[in-house]
């Protein structure tokens with residue numbers, strides 16, 4: 445939304461936009477007459493300008509949208525309405541309302557909003573962008589195995605090995621922790637989904653995967669593409685002057701398709717030769733005696749890229765947020781390290797099955813997911829008009845659950861901007877009861893809830909516990925030798941990441957490094 449004004453000013457499609465504008469104005473006028481009666485029953489919201497609606501009232505940079513969305517709810521109530529050109533947005537800032545809409549009424553609210561650049565121009569068919577229908581349900585069936593705790597635990601050794609590799613990588617490049625969290629999230633997902641071990645940062649699979657993530661983010665950046673506001677532009681031919689977005693989309697699609705085919709093909713070839721590492725793809729290809737049909741293979745390929753899309757950036761965002769937050773809350777780091785040391789005596793490397801021995805760390809992880817939920821705004825959509833609390837929720841609206849807002853609601857989580865794991869501890873002496881578990885919320889709702897949450901929780905736990913076991917996370921120094929503590933600041937795309945920050949990690953002891961190496965060797 446934000447950049448639409450910029451694009452209107454600079455974009456080569458202005459001529460076409462003006463042409464389509466007149467037809468849209470005519471259509472809008474007709475709709476206005478039709479909907480005059482309806483306007484009064486839409487949820488309340490800030491008054492917009494003719495045609496562009498609330499465009500200018502939205503933040504103009506790419507910092508967190510969720511906070512201003514939460515602020516607006518103080519004025520307009522827990523559910524309110526915005527319009528940008530001809531797209532309806534209904535922002536839901538109340539968790540119970542979100543649950544009613546997305547869970548109790550999931551038969552209506554389980555679609556995704558249409559993004560013309562993605563759905564119509566690039567024609568991406570990953571789960572994240574699919575409507576709720578037969579194809580979606582088939583993908584969901586395919587990923588259901590990840591939701592089975594017994595099957596998810598089969599992936600623990602691979603997750604442990606990747607996490608220890610990450611810690612050893614940090615040892616070699618302590619100034620590059622933020623880069624390494626990205627790389628490890630990518631290599632982990634490639635391993636879990638395809639059973640392929642990437643060889644290092646220069647592995648072509650990593651650059652292909654990273655291009656895939658970047659192109660997904662670029663193609664979904666709100667306001668970047670005029671076609672998202674004027675879907676009629678999707679019909680212009682590629683050669684037409686100003687159709688640069690179509691040529692960009694063709695190149696993006698080609699590169700994204702490469703990612704959908706290449707790792708799948710390599711994994712399939714290895715499996716055919718009997719070289720079978722545990723992975724989601726192997727499980728799917730081997731689950732029936734009959735080889736999969738062409739259609740089944742297509743579904744496996746697409747679902748595999750969905751898993752990559754859903755899992756890589758989010759895991760990275762959580763681990764990198766942890767590192768940033770430890771620079772601000774050294775006392776939390778020390779307390780969590782003391783717990784890890786008490787249990788392990790520094791004599792063995794924590795693994796998945798040790799997790800229950802770290803109750804304080806468990807609270808740290810809950811607080812991490814609460815403080816910066818990786819997906820701060822969750823959009824669902826509906827294909828029919830609906831009425832809720834007396835308001836009209838228009839067909840095809842973006843109905844956005846403000847997860848970040850729920851997590852920073854001070855009635856639910858007092859002092860929400862303070863990182864305080866103790867909020868999740870019960871204290872029988874003082875009668876304190878733990879605050880609501882964010883993990884029941886940050887993975888979304890109903891039929892669209894995150895299918896990778898068991899894997900996500902395992903990966904984030906392992907990365908965090910291995911960092912705490914092996915290192916002290918400390919501020920980098922500025923030129924004058926003072927601690928250079930970066931601000932707690934996030935960039936929001938669909939996934940909220942810390943802005944680029946510097947930090948340093950100090951090895952806790954040479955013995956702990958040796959233990960990491962031995963444990964890794966035993967897992968290979």
Ligand code: HEM
Pocket residue numbers: 571572573750751752753754755756758759760762817818819822823824886887888889890891892893894895896897899900901904
């Ligand atoms: C690290 C933390 C993660 C968080 C916080 C997270 C959160 C979410 C959320 C909020 C949604 C949207 C739910 C909704 O629409 O109601 C989602 C969707 C999804 N996630 Fe995750 N996720 C994480 C990791 C993962 C992992 C590791 C995978 C796969 C291995 C994964 C795969 C997916 C997929 C495929 C979808 C799309 C589901 C759909 O559209 O129906 N996620 N995730």
